[in-house]
Amino acid sequence: MRGIQAAFRLERAGFTLDVDLDLPACGVTALFGHSGSGKTTLLRCIAGLERAPGGRLVVNGDVWQDGHQLRPTHQRPLGYVFQEASLFDHLSVMNNLRYGLRRVGGASARGLDQAVELLGIAHLLDRKPARLSGGERSRVGIARALAVGPKLLLMDEPLAALDLARKQEILPYLERLHRELDIPVVYVSHAPDEVARLADHIVAMDAGRALASGPLAEVLSRVDLPIRLGEDAGVVLEGVVVERDAAWSLARVAFPGGCLWVRDGGQAQGATVRVRILARDVSLALSPATDTSLLNSLPVVVDQLADDSHPALALCRLQVGTSSSLLARLTRRSAAALDLQPGQAVCAQIKAVALIG
Numbered sequence: 314m315r316g317i318q319a320a321f322r323l324e325r326a327g328f329t330l331d332v333d334l335d336l337p338a339c340g341v342t343a344l345f346g347h348s349g350s351g352k353t354t355l356l357r358c359i360a361g362l363e364r365a366p367g368g369r370l371v372v373n374g375d376v377w378q379d380g381h382q383l384r385p386t387h388q389r390p391l392g393y394v395f396q397e398a399s400l401f402d403h404l405s406v407m408n409n410l411r412y413g414l415r416r417v418g419g420a421s422a423r424g425l426d427q428a429v430e431l432l433g434i435a436h437l438l439d440r441k442p443a444r445l446s447g448g449e450r451s452r453v454g455i456a457r458a459l460a461v462g463p464k465l466l467l468m469d470e471p472l473a474a475l476d477l478a479r480k481q482e483i484l485p486y487l488e489r490l491h492r493e494l495d496i497p498v499v500y501v502s503h504a505p506d507e508v509a510r511l512a513d514h515i516v517a518m519d520a521g522r523a524l525a526s527g528p529l530a531e532v533l534s535r536v537d538l539p540i541r542l543g544e545d546a547g548v549v550l551e552g553v554v555v556e557r558d559a560a561w562s563l564a565r566v567a568f569p570g571g572c573l574w575v576r577d578g579g580q581a582q583g584a585t586v587r588v589r590i591l592a593r594d595v596s597l598a599l600s601p602a603t604d605t606s607l608l609n610s611l612p613v614v615v616d617q618l619a620d621d622s623h624p625a626l627a628l629c630r631l632q633v634g635t636s637s638s639l640l641a642r643l644t645r646r647s648a649a650a651l652d653l654q655p656g657q658a659v660c661a662q663i664k665a666v667a668l669i670g
């Protein structure tokens with residue numbers, strides 16, 4: 314059976330992890346949630362670093378743990394990327410990578426070459442870690458995890474220790490992994506922007522439990538969950554660049570259900586891109602406005618209305634076409650003034666659309 318089946322129950326003083334998840338066979342699954350929600354604990358259970366007897370873990374048909382057996386970490390074909398890449402200072406980058414290989418009994422050199430190429434570190438192989446920047450260290454740490462040719466890659470907030478500039482340096486490499494790796498990746502993060510850029514599937518964690526587990530667009534557009542994202546509630550749409558307007562430096566992105574103008578990010582016509590639209594940047598009108606500076610306005614149907622974190626606010630899920638959703642955050646007073654009801658056709662006016670890769 315393809316995919317990852319992960320069921321763990323682990324008791325600690327004041328905290329219980331209790332999850333039963335089916336995760337996809339490939340692509341990036343983000344474990345997302347507040348600090349202390351149990352993301353790292355779950356990742357460590359998957360790695361076998363945390364013993365959870367009675368747990369069950371099957372990775373693409375291979376049983377790593379069940380009631381009868383519990384493979385120790387070194388017998389699980391996985392790569393683990395920690396927040397801080399702890400490299401051996403006395404070894405060159407190349408020897409740090411080879412050290413990881415020895416641990417698994419000399420996996421193929423192909424894995425190592427591929428990891429070096431994917432992370433763009435060929436020019437760093439002879440250096441000692443002391444002569445690497447923070448971003449370069451991170452790339453070496455990720456390459457080391459990949460060099461062993463793992464069947465599953467686990468990443469625990471790999472960007473958390475980096476400043477904004479370093480994050481921007483690493484994200485394109487992570488996006489490349491996302492496109493080119495054919496193994497599943499489980500990625501712990503509490504940063505909504507990272508999740509929006511990298512994840513295909515999200516597990517929303519809260520107090521040791523999975524509140525939701527599903528495809529990115531579906532989970533992000535649920536009105537009962539975005540409350541926990543606060544200001545960052547919003548959706549991600551995947552689309553294709555269908556037009557580039559050089560005169561105004563804009564690009565038109567078509568997604569199932571409509572088109573949006575975005576700032577041209579340099580992507581070629583035909584490229585697949587993601588755009589992120591925050592709920593606070595979407596307002597609603599009963600009819601399309603003509604005298605407005607907004608470029609993006611879409612016919613939508615009100616799908617669901619829910620209370621938001623503040624009593625003045627409501628969240629509204631909107632259906633765009635047959636398969637896409639938007640979220641709009643508005644005051645409850647505005648919702649009442651427009652007499653918004655599920656099934657009602659309205660116009661979504663979008664103040665900002667961020668192209669996220």
Ligand SMILES: Nc1ncnc2c1ncn2[C@@H]1O[C@H](COP(=O)(O)OP(=O)(O)OP(=O)(O)O)[C@@H](O)[C@H]1O
Binds near residue numbers: 328350355503
């Ligand atoms: N070694 C440990 N012994 C006992 N309790 C622990 C241990 N490690 C973590 N905890 C507790 O388990 C709970 C879950 O912690 P965990 O690190 O999994 O959360 P997290 O979602 O990864 O948080 P963060 O985003 O801050 O890393 C917390 O209540 C934490 O205090």
